[in-house]
Amino acid sequence: MRRNNAATALNPSLTLLEPFRAAMELTFLQFTAPPKALPGDGHPVVIFPGLGADGTSVSILRAHCQDLGYEAFDWGQGFNTGPRGELGAWLEALADEVSRQLEKHDKPATLIGWSLGGLYARELGKLLAPKLRQVITIATPFNGSADDISASWISSLLGGGAASIDPLWIERLRMPPPIRTTSIYSRSDGVVAWETCRHDEGSRLVEDIEVDGSHMGMGWNREVLNIVADRLGQHAGPWRPYGGPT
Numbered sequence: 001m002r003r004n005n006a007a008t009a010l011n012p013s014l015t016l017l018e019p020f021r022a023a024m025e026l027t028f029l030q031f032t033a034p035p036k037a038l039p040g041d042g043h044p045v046v047i048f049p050g051l052g053a054d055g056t057s058v059s060i061l062r063a064h065c066q067d068l069g070y071e072a073f074d075w076g077q078g079f080n081t082g083p084r085g086e087l088g089a090w091l092e093a094l095a096d097e098v099s100r101q102l103e104k105h106d107k108p109a110t111l112i113g114w115s116l117g118g119l120y121a122r123e124l125g126k127l128l129a130p131k132l133r134q135v136i137t138i139a140t141p142f143n144g145s146a147d148d149i150s151a152s153w154i155s156s157l158l159g160g161g162a163a164s165i166d167p168l169w170i171e172r173l174r175m176p177p178p179i180r181t182t183s184i185y186s187r188s189d190g191v192v193a194w195e196t197c198r199h200d201e202g203s204r205l206v207e208d209i210e211v212d213g214s215h216m217g218m219g220w221n222r223e224v225l226n227i228v229a230d231r232l233g234q235h236a237g238p239w240r241p242y243g244g245p246t
Contacts, residue, residue: 014190014214021190022217029060029220037229040069043107043133045232046098047074048117054079058114060220061228068229070110076101080117087169094120095127108133110232114219115139115192118183125177134180136231138218139189141196142173174199176206180239182231183208184224191215204238 014021045065047058055062055074065072075098083090102109110133113121118140125135176199185197185208192215198208213221230242 010190010193011188014188016190018190018214018216021188021214025213025217025221029222029225032222034064034222034229035226037068038233040065040232041107042069042071043232044102044105044109045070045072046101046109046111046121047072048111048113048120049074049080050115050117051080051082053114058219061112061114061225064225064228065112065232068232070232071105073101075117075120082116091120091123091127095124098124099128099131102128102131110134110136112136112228113138113140115141115215118142119173122173122177122181125179125181126175129177129179132177132179133236134182134231135177136182136184136228137197138184138224139186139192139197139215140183141192142183143198143200144170144173144193144196176203178205180205181207182227182239182242184211184218184227185209186211186213186215186218188212189215207239207241209242 047055047062047065049055049057055076058074062072062074075094077094077097098111108131111121111125113119113136115138118137119142121135121137122140122142125132183197183199183206185194187194187210189197194210199206202208209227211221211223211227213224218224226244227242234240
């Protein structure tokens with residue numbers, strides 16, 4: 001079991017270098033070609049942006065999914081400013097909105113969330129499981145604790161600005177959805193502690209995959225995009241463990 005604790009911390013130098021590293025990842029993406037992939041089956045992919053971001057921030061990720069042959073779109077709520085009001089009610093309302101967006105589709109959907117958006121994707125994965133194929137999170141610190149300083153900003157946001165949220169919610173966030181779930185994380189993340197982006201225990205439905213990259217550049221990190229392509233292309237059933245691009 002991998003239980004996180006308050007000892008998780010960020011490297012200040014990595015935090016300061018986040019914008020530069022993200023820019024370098026974008027440059028690298030522009031000069032590298034994606035590996036060949038089989039045409040997608042057209043199933044819907046809903047992408048949730050990170051804190052303070054909107055659909056523009058995930059445009060490269062969305063275009064990548066569309067190029068692969070999937071019907072990808074962002075969450076349609078504009079800028080992600082964090083939950084408003086009581087957390088449970090807010091998530092229920094968001095689930096209802098996403099469910100309406102998926103009504104016109106006849107195939108189970110994939111939910112992808114970046115950072116804070118990944119928490120939304122995971123919780124909606126629990127609320128909408130019968131309508132979903134899988135959940136993919138990118139640099140999402142779901143496994144922090146109430147007193148973990150590295151995840152305090154997430155706790156504050158979900159608690160409506162309070163210093164912490166109900167411990168029951170901390171435990172709920174740790175629990176993966178009852179469907180296939182992938183967490184992509186980086187040990188060189190300068191915004192969230194990588195330890196909080198991994199599950200305590202593995203299972204046939206859960207896989208944590210490490211990449212080398214910045215937090216701010218995850219949405220266009222070539223390795224992240226390769227993993228997303230692999231996950232989207234897998235058929236129903238337990239995960240085939242990720243072994244790199246083919």
